[in-house]
Amino acid sequence: MRCPLCTDDLEHCHEVSIAHADGTTECGGDGPCALGHLLHDWRVPCVDLDPPCPCAGDDAVPLPLAA
Ligand SMILES: [Zn+2]
Ligand SMILES: [Zn+2]
Ligand SMILES: [Zn+2]
Structure with a gap:
């Protein structure tokens, strides 16, 4: 291609x-x-992934800090 x-x-x-x-x-x-x-042919928000990325909660809940 x-x-x-x-x-x-x-x-x-x-x-x-x-x-x-x-x-x-x-x-x-x-x-x-x-x-x-922007240099990528394909760009998707992580909410569109299947399964959706955990960072894309309804209210963009901050990730808990790792110990
Ligand atoms: Zn190319
Ligand atoms: Zn790349
Ligand atoms: Zn994400």
Whole structure:
């Protein structure tokens, strides 16, 4: 598969970037990914995951601090 961004040798990622309720994002691909959320072909809020991410509670309940 060839995309225009690959052809132009631009930085981008073909994986899904997941946006969490606290504003952090996470690449769903294998291995580390240093590219920003907007450089991903696919972007989903974590509430749309199945099952939904626990950070996406109705009131964005803060995660309990790990001991
Ligand atoms: Zn590409
Ligand atoms: Zn989340
Ligand atoms: Zn990525």
